[in-house]
Amino acid sequence: MTGLSGLRAVVTGGASGIGPTTARAPAAQGARVAVLDLAPDGVTDPLLGLRADVSDDASVRTAVAAELGGIDILVDNAGIGAAGTAEDNPDEQWHRVLDVDVLGVVRTTRAALPPLRRSAHASIVDTCSVAATAGLPQRALYSAGKGAVRALTLAMAADHVREGVRVNCVDPGTADTPWVVRLLDAADDPEAERAALNARRPMGRLVTADEVAAAVVHLAGPAAASVTGTALAVDGGMQGPRLRPEPRS
Template identity: 40%
Template structure:
């Protein structure tokens, strides 16, 4: 895989899966835009990625912010070839426990963010004749898990939107796919373990979610993202690639 002379945007690129994907794209020669609402995190990833990386501070849930992000990337690199919609977050709760503001905030980032970034990038992606979008969904979109109602609903929407966009934009030469990770050893879970009254018990629980008896590594999900974004996956569109250590096979 080679991304030389191609421009790749990774949202949520300041940490976790997003950072791992951004660094992998940089290794493969891409002009890289690391997008995060945390400017320090974006800058740190861009510094690690090297001289062809641009740190962009943006809120993917805000249309004006996304438009400004697209403008800054085009101004810097002249084109956009790949958009990785990775920004997202989650929190626990059933529909009885989640308040409306929290629900709206999560949907604004996890779902509206994919919509807005795609909406404003697709005109640039179409100019290349082979634009690619990779969305980060979750295995929970297909199987569900308890006590994560808002997160599961948002990722179900991401998978559905992936298939819809794939059909809508195939005529423009744009391929749209998603990766569906299982439980990944990310900063989100590291913080959760650190704050748990029984860290070892929580770690054992998280590792036990998968038949492989461990969490995934951000770098493992990054490889799937990069493949879906590459020319090597040229016959894939509308696909949701599950990388979950066998969890959804149970």
């Protein structure tokens, strides 16, 4: 079996950020894809847009049960961010971000496991982040949530491997998306801010949504049938290479 032809995929948070590209990539490989999102109105063919709130269990269960007639692939992509140190974010914000970023994965996985167990090509791919391992400044809450997602991915891989369900995650670096562009445009010096983001990656640039989506498709598909419990970094080298400073001219 090549590509994702004939498989059924559910992608959460597929209407914004890297979500649209992540959802369209498996569709381009032949999968039928349902997008679960708070605002699915902009989702267009061949994708199926379904309204769902990953912070609400009933909403998730209703959406997962709709339309596709089964699930082979679940991509847990929905998430929200937060900036600040450990002392900056109030408890309410901690609860909200962890409810979406961590418990959102739990809810969608819980709802999708029964049909996944009936699939011959069952796969879950969680969207994690380089923030789970790199120690980024001003990202305490976001990093804590993504660290939990990374640990949860490994635990679920162990729990479900004998049921034929593979579980992996992708660790993207900062992706060059419209949302990031808006953040850069709001900075006092957008060009300097972009240069600083580029400079902290050995490859010298932000990652693209297409690169993240390609990693998701690889981990989700039958070509990765022996891959489970793996975190695939798509971060321009932030987690691995340690370069010497460039020589001064």
